[in-house]
């Protein structure tokens with residue numbers, strides 16, 4: 001039986017259960033070849049937990065996030081989320097004709113928040129990502145890193161307790177990515193968000209995650225899970241981060257080799 005059950009409006013942690021729970025979730029895409037993207041995934045994220053997903057290209061990471069977001073439904077199994085999650089992609093998907101402030105205010109506007117209140121709140125979210133001085137700029141007047149910050153601020157404006165991030169920093173240079181790691185980490189802690197973060201970059205996963213989940217090549221299954229017990233604050237170049245990332249990468253390589261991809 002297929003059910004996707006976002007318990008809309010529930011706050012993180014109020015029911016005492018996991019913030020995100022996947023139970024034996026499979027996804028087969030329709031079409032001639034009927035690709036089986038995910039096969040029997042069971043995975044929880046506790047309220048306030050930062051979970052990173054890594055795996056070979058095409059193993060179903062984006063599919064998994066889409067199922068959690070409710071954009072798509074599993075073929076079988078159940079997906080349960082406490083509250084409506086917010087989604088942030090690699091492509092910032094900002095409205096080009098709107099200022100940074102109006103982009104951030106958009107979810108508030110859609111929620112029916114009045115102009116005065118939403119401007120005030122959007123300014124606070126921009127300040128959280130250190131962009132208060134750029135409130136009036138349009139996306140094309142901002143750098144790639146700044147645009148991703150605006151996208152992050154807009155995601156925060158939704159007040160969603162669960163944040164789904166699909167390679168959000170993949171296109172950024174190392175320095176900008178480092179800064180955004182710091183900002184995301186501090187916002188995550190402050191707001192006690194639950195984060196599901198997809199990345200190709202195993203070091204980034206270890207830098208950010210409380211736990212790293214390694215998926216098998218297609219069809220995606222959980223191959224291994226690594227609790228990250230390295231004290232925060234962490235830096236991506238820390239030897240401990242590099243060591244665990246090395247271990248996970250070795251396993252990932254074997255996984256890719258096993259499937260000849």
Ligand SMILES: Nc1ncnc2c1ncn2[C@@H]1O[C@H](COP(=O)(O)OP(=O)(O)OP(=O)(O)O)[C@@H](O)[C@H]1O
Pocket residue numbers: 029030031035036037055056057058059060061062063064218
């Ligand atoms: N809408 C769709 N229709 C048919 N097949 C799809 C669809 N979306 C994804 N797929 C297939 O499902 C598999 C998993 O795709 P998905 O994008 O979830 O993988 P991924 O791990 O996020 O990939 P990458 O790391 O390259 O971004 C792939 O083989 C892909 O071609």
